[in-house]
Amino acid sequence: MRRSGRTYHRPASQRLTYTPRSVPSRAVRPAAAFRQRHPNESSLSEGFGAPELWHEPAGRNHIKYRTETAGEGYVHPVTVDEVAERIERLPKRFLKNLEVVQFSRMTRKRALFPCYGMQWGTAVYLYPIEETLTEIYNGAPRPEQLIEARMFGGKWEQEGRRWRLLWTQDAIRDFYLNNVLIHEIGHTVDDRNTRFVDRERYANWFAVEYGYRASRGRRSGKG
Numbered sequence: 001m002r003r004s005g006r007t008y009h010r011p012a013s014q015r016l017t018y019t020p021r022s023v024p025s026r027a028v029r030p031a032a033a034f035r036q037r038h039p040n041e042s043s044l045s046e047g048f049g050a051p052e053l054w055h056e057p058a059g060r061n062h063i064k065y066r067t068e069t070a071g072e073g074y075v076h077p078v079t080v081d082e083v084a085e086r087i088e089r090l091p092k093r094f095l096k097n098l099e100v101v102q103f104s105r106m107t108r109k110r111a112l113f114p115c116y117g118m119q120w121g122t123a124v125y126l127y128p129i130e131e132t133l134t135e136i137y138n139g140a141p142r143p144e145q146l147i148e149a150r151m152f153g154g155k156w157e158q159e160g161r162r163w164r165l166l167w168t169q170d171a172i173r174d175f176y177l178n179n180v181l182i183h184e185i186g187h188t189v190d191d192r193n194t195r196f197v198d199r200e201r202y203a204n205w206f207a208v209e210y211g212y213r214a215s216r217g218r219r220s221g222k223g
């Protein structure tokens with residue numbers, strides 16, 4: 001999949017203003033937060049979020065896992081068991097607003113604005129990656145892109161005007177379990193911030209503190 005390399009920010013939360021069938025017409029679905037792969041977060045519209053399955057909060061005390069096929073040319077880089085085990089290691093106080101983890105399918109429409117993950121209400125959605133584990137960008141990565149890839153074992157390579165982000169199986173698994181997943185859970189934990197910038201800052205901090213640092217501390221025998 002070819003993408004521009006101008007930005008690599010996690011995009012703004014996106015408010016979906018139509019109502020779910022299972023609630024009164026006066027209700028509005030909460031904003032969705034994306035851990036995005038596409039460069040132009042400003043170009044996201046309701047078109048991306050609309051096809052996604054909305055999971056009505058049920059007040060359940062356990063997490064439900066839902067798996068869709070990855071889609072042609074894509075794979076889910078982590079398994080349900082791996083995600084469940086990683087979530088189990090989080091402090092229980094962070095899971096009170098998490099009810100569903102869905103492994104979503106990559107469709108043609110979603111491929112226009114590819115995401116690694118999304119949080120919507122009490123659900124976290126994880127999206128597939130190319131089965132080659134190689135992402136293609138039309139421009140050079142930003143410094144933060146280089147840093148993040150290096151943190152989790154991703155490798156950027158230039159190929160003419162295009163750039164490739166290469167992952168190994170271990171690296172992409174690490175990235176999803178200790179960055180993407182934890183970032184999206186961070187959005188469910190954050191019940192104070194309302195501005196996009198503040199919510200993203202919190203989710204980024206949460207992913208570093210309870211994802212990256214926690215996993216490295218455990219591996220070194222410090223936690």
